[in-house]
Amino acid sequence: MTGGTGDRGAAGWPRVRTVGVDGFLVSFADSLSEPANRAALAFLDALEREAPEGTEETSTSLVSTYLRFDPTAVAHDAVRAALAALLASRDWYAAPLPGGRRLWHVPTVFGTDLAPQFDEAAAAAGLSPEAALESLTTARVRVQTIGFAPGQPYLGELPADWDIPRQTQLTEKVPAGALGLAIRQMVLFSVPTPTGWRHVGQTGFPLFRPEAETPFVLRPGDELCFEAVTPEKLAALDEAPMGGARSEVLA
Amino acid sequence: MSGQLIVHRAGPGLTLQDEGRPGYLRQGLSRGGAADSLALSEGRALLGQGAGTLALEMAGMGGEFEATEDLRIALTGAPMRASIDGARVAWHASHLLPAGARLVLGAMEAGAYGYLHLGGGVTAAPRLGAGSAHLSAGIGGRIEPGQRLALNPDPRPGATGFKIAAEPRFEGGEVRVVPSLQTEFFTPEERARFEESTFTRDARGNRMGVRFLPEGPGFASSAGLSVLSEVIVPGDIQITGDGTPFVLMCECQTTGGYPRIGAVLPADLPKVAQCAPNGQLRFRFLTLEEGLAAETRARAERKRLGARISRLIRRPEDIRDLLAYNLVGGVTAGDDLERSAEWA
Numbered sequence: 376m377t378g379g380t381g382d383r384g385a386a387g388w389p390r391v392r393t394v395g396v397d398g399f400l401v402s403f404a405d406s407l408s409e410p411a412n413r414a415a416l417a418f419l420d421a422l423e424r425e426a427p428e429g430t431e432e433t434s435t436s437l438v439s440t441y442l443r444f445d446p447t448a449v450a451h452d453a454v455r456a457a458l459a460a461l462l463a464s465r466d467w468y469a470a471p472l473p474g475g476r477r478l479w480h481v482p483t484v485f486g487t488d489l490a491p492q493f494d495e496a497a498a499a500a501g502l503s504p505e506a507a508l509e510s511l512t513t514a515r516v517r518v519q520t521i522g523f524a525p526g527q528p529y530l531g532e533l534p535a536d537w538d539i540p541r542q543t544q545l546t547e548k549v550p551a552g553a554l555g556l557a558i559r560q561m562v563l564f565s566v567p568t569p570t571g572w573r574h575v576g577q578t579g580f581p582l583f584r585p586e587a588e589t590p591f592v593l594r595p596g597d598e599l600c601f602e603a604v605t606p607e608k609l610a611a612l613d614e615a616p617m618g619g620a621r622s623e624v625l626a
Numbered sequence: 627m628s629g630q631l632i633v634h635r636a637g638p639g640l641t642l643q644d645e646g647r648p649g650y651l652r653q654g655l656s657r658g659g660a661a662d663s664l665a666l667s668e669g670r671a672l673l674g675q676g677a678g679t680l681a682l683e684m685a686g687m688g689g690e691f692e693a694t695e696d697l698r699i700a701l702t703g704a705p706m707r708a709s710i711d712g713a714r715v716a717w718h719a720s721h722l723l724p725a726g727a728r729l730v731l732g733a734m735e736a737g738a739y740g741y742l743h744l745g746g747g748v749t750a751a752p753r754l755g756a757g758s759a760h761l762s763a764g765i766g767g768r769i770e771p772g773q774r775l776a777l778n779p780d781p782r783p784g785a786t787g788f789k790i791a792a793e794p795r796f797e798g799g800e801v802r803v804v805p806s807l808q809t810e811f812f813t814p815e816e817r818a819r820f821e822e823s824t825f826t827r828d829a830r831g832n833r834m835g836v837r838f839l840p841e842g843p844g845f846a847s848s849a850g851l852s853v854l855s856e857v858i859v860p861g862d863i864q865i866t867g868d869g870t871p872f873v874l875m876c877e878c879q880t881t882g883g884y885p886r887i888g889a890v891l892p893a894d895l896p897k898v899a900q901c902a903p904n905g906q907l908r909f910r911f912l913t914l915e916e917g918l919a920a921e922t923r924a925r926a927e928r929k930r931l932g933a934r935i936s937r938l939i940r941r942p943e944d945i946r947d948l949l950a951y952n953l954v955g956g957v958t959a960g961d962d963l964e965r966s967a968e969w970a
Binding site for chain 1: 648649650651652653654655753754762763764765804805806807854855856857859861862867879880881882889890891892914917918921922925926
């Protein structure tokens with residue numbers, strides 16, 4: 376899966392840019408690709424283990440790694456130089472996926488009034504509701520990054536049929552556990568939120584549990600399958616741990 | 627000595643706040659914490675509090691409070707009409723709130739976020755390392771009328787009656803901006819127009835972000851709507867679909883797809899937070915080097931807040947009952963200022 380500047384070794388990438396006065400963003404591509412995504416995750420992992428002096432926080436987006444530092448403790452140029460040295464130390468696009476990955480099976484209601492935009496999304500993808508259901512329940516998607524809201528995964532990549540745009544109008548609010556879809560990606564919402572992604576499925580999967588020992592459930596690299604269930608079955612799973620989602624360790 | 631703070635009346639925007647939760651960005655959780663972090667530091671300096679002590683943040687409007695035991699308080703941030711048992715008390719200052727007295731924090735005179743700091747702070751079990759509310763993440767919640775907040779023992783009981791010379795930031799004005807990762811999506815002409823514009827703070831604004839309406843047409847970028855979602859940090863000025871800027875604040879989402887024209891200098895974010903609806907702001911670009919120098923100066927200043935503290939001169943007519951007033955209690959070793967400076 377390559378495309379655009381996501382190809383390994385494309386000219387001009389990776390690229391280091393400033394974020395305000397106290398941050399750097401290391402981007403591995405300007406479009407989503409699996410090598411660039413793996414590179415961003417691996418670079419984050421390396422920054423956590425070999426943090427440049429003055430580092431305060433790190434994170435990733437889909438194809439970039441972010442570092443925030445204390446500009447009063449360390450020179451801006453010194454952090455840039457440390458990042459350049461780390462970047463040059465290996466081929467990040469060849470990095471493996473993070474370790475300890477899991478496969479999650481997530482009971483999901485597609486369509487009905489729990490997920491009212493399923494039919495609309497299927498139509499936008501040029502699929503019958505039956506074909507759309509078959510496609511979404513057989514797809515296996517990977518957590519590309521966690522972001523936007525606590526514990527919330529960006530999931531991809533869906534078959535090419537699903538390259539449908541975001542809505543121009545925002546949906547005022549989708550509930551936690553909602554499955555949104557756009558541009559061959561899905562988002563599983565961890566908190567109620569307005570969104571431009573179409574609400575195609577509804578789960579009971581709690582992704583952010585501030586009181587729990589593991590407040591953030593999913594990790595980048597984890598994979599998810601969505602199993603179609605009826606609204607009644609989903610309601611019955613309400614009390615089940617993880618809303619009925621089960622995980623197995625991936626090799 | 628601990629006790630409780632009884633909330634008799636509360637505006638709709640009261641939450642407990644501290645420095646927030648840095649370190650969870652990679653999990654999708656923004657830092658949160660006080661919307662005006664300088665006001666938090668000022669309260670810390672006035673009361674000699676350490677980081678993590680919870681204060682009450684009041685968006686737009688205050689409330690009426692009573693302590694069950696004598697309590698040191700400090701009032702910072704957006705100035706509000708404040709009184710203790712009917713006697714007016716100064717803002718940007720520390721006071722003794724006697725047990726049973728009513729503290730009334732009324733209409734805001736300027737700005738958007740006022741802070742009530744309490745001696746040892748409010749007791750709260752930390753969640754993900756902090757006690758503050760992060761409303762968009764569903765951590766903690768709003769303070770409601772009738773609530774009784776448990777207070778920690780005050781580690782430094784005694785000294786009150788100090789004021790702090792607060793940096794002016796409650797009337798809008800100029801905010802310094804540095805280029806950020808997507809500034810180049812905007813032409814030099816659009817950036818120049820952005821700098822020349824005066825913006826009016828929209829009614830739409832909260833701890834996640836604040837919308838600013840330009841006097842002229844919106845701002846266009848070459849990014850379109852196809853730009854990949856990228857990391858967002860507080861201070862980012864995102865240009866939404868209709869060309870209107872939205873300054874992202876402490877409780878913002880951690881990634882987003884709208885292009886960002888620049889980033890507000892962290893030191894100037896309190897001024898953005900404190901720009902009340904209909905207030906006016908302008909943005910001025912600094913180079914990265916200028917921004918670094920300004921931010922470094924501001925952070926050094928922040929560490930010297932104690933130098934801005936002085937004794938509050940009470941006018942005798944403001945003292946509700948001079949005879950009952952504990953004049954002896956006001957006598958100290960005379961090193962309060964030095965100690966305040968040390969705490970700051």
